[in-house]
Amino acid sequence: MARAVWSGSLTFGLVTLPVQLATATESHTVRFHQLERGTSDRVRNKRVNERTGKEVPYDKIVKGYDTGGGEYVVVEPAELDEITPGRSQAIEISGFVELDAIEPAYFDSTYFLQPRKEQANVYGLLRDALAETGRAGIAVMSMRQKDYLVAVHEQGGVLVMHTLHWADEVRDPHETLSNLPPRSEAPARERKMASQLIEAMAMEWNPHDYRDRTQERVRELVEAKRAGETVEKAEKPPESTNVVDLMSMLEASVDQARSSRTGTGRKEKAARSKAGTGAGARAGTKSGAKSGTTSGTRGGTAKKTAGKKPARKRSGPDLGGLTKDELYQLATEADVPGRSRMNRAELERAVARSAKSAA
CATH class of the missing domain: 2.40.290.10 (Ku70; Chain: A; Domain 2)
Structure with a gap:
């Protein structure tokens, strides 16, 4: 704790x-001590008078505000404590x-x-x-x-x-930054392609998918030197995209993102099918509900579970079969407050409440 x-x-x-x-x-930064090269002797910082070169004890130190021209307003620690x-x-x-x-x-x-x-x-x-x-x-x-x-x-x-x-x-970005282009400067075709790339690369936020590679490499370096080994140098950063090639690079990026997503979707679908919770089962549920049959539907399941209370009918969609992105879209349409910080279960409950109140 x-x-x-x-x-x-x-x-x-x-x-x-x-x-x-x-x-x-809490910080995970690798900490180092300062040593004198060639020894294991620690190097310590001291408060030294820059004119005399002598160390100054802590109780002799006061704060000074620089007013310019080498002049200072001296403030005692007790004076700060009072205000x-x-x-x-x-x-x-x-x-x-x-x-x-x-x-x-x-x-x-x-x-x-x-x-x-x-x-x-x-x-x-x-x-x-x-x-x-x-x-x-x-x-x-x-x-x-x-x-x-x-x-x-x-x-x-x-x-x-x-x-x-x-x-x-907090600085004003327009006063801090230079060379900012106007909003309407990019051609409409490029803006559309950039929007398609963003949508193709859309994903859910999960901070556990990311790690501090620099700190990992620092630890690898320490362990390698300890074992008398070497580590590979980091890769050079990519070069800036040529403005002339921007459109072709955007198009290639969209194709790459879509093909990557398709491959990922196939893997996820195969994994769900293997676990018995594939998309086909949900599709059967939806098709059964549309045709009026009980096979694979919630109603059919309810008949098998005798002794349990029947599920309350919902006027809205089958929320249990929706993805988090689909639930978030419904929450956006219903103007649910705080939806951007909700997890999937919270979104489902909020959308259900909204649908119930609208009914």
Whole structure:
């Protein structure tokens, strides 16, 4: 279990919920010590007076703000302690915004919120309400002698808190970047082909499909040197695409993506058929339902399971046979809030509720 980095209360309206914060991430970067070449002697950093070259003890160090021209405004540690906030005891939510309205550039660090055992019901109430509405609570809190703008929302059945950058910390991209083309500069044919490539390469997000290859190669290098071996050098990055060849490269990319997807789809279908849950079984279910027969349909299954309650009739489609992408499309058409963060089961329930309320 991760150690709590903050304890206090989360308040919204007149409701107070005691919580603890735990960091949501941990670095997997390979760490090195500094050594003197040819020895195993550690190299340490020291605070040294740049004029005299002598080491300065920590209690003799003050902070100085550079005003230019070699002039400094000196600030004592005690003076900073008097004006900076102490650790706050509460995350006071001032209001709720659409989570999708917060631009990604504003997100900084992420924390998980954990309740006390006796307050689990209140925690669950706020979590489920935020998931249902697709909103995030906004608050300002103090931690580590700093004020933080934070957003609290539901993710994966847990309340999550993000520290956010302040507005004046986020740069305007149009002032920061140069050589940005206007939106309508690309030819319509190329834009259409680029859209087709994106659709052909569409997939579901799964972070476990990716890994930090650089850190893996660093570990391989360490192990190889330990064993007296060598490792291959990394491949050179691909060259930039020539503008003249852009259309042909797009067309070739679309063909490659489609053929790759077709091959993947065949493998998945074969695997499902082998497991007894192939697409043919679902097709039989749908065709049976259309022709009015009970063979392979939910109704036929219900007859075999005597003693169980009959399944409730749905006015909408057979949600159990839809893919997550198809469920997401239905959720989009029904304008289900928070749909972009739902897993497949949550999407199915949300679409079912929407269909029921519409009926």
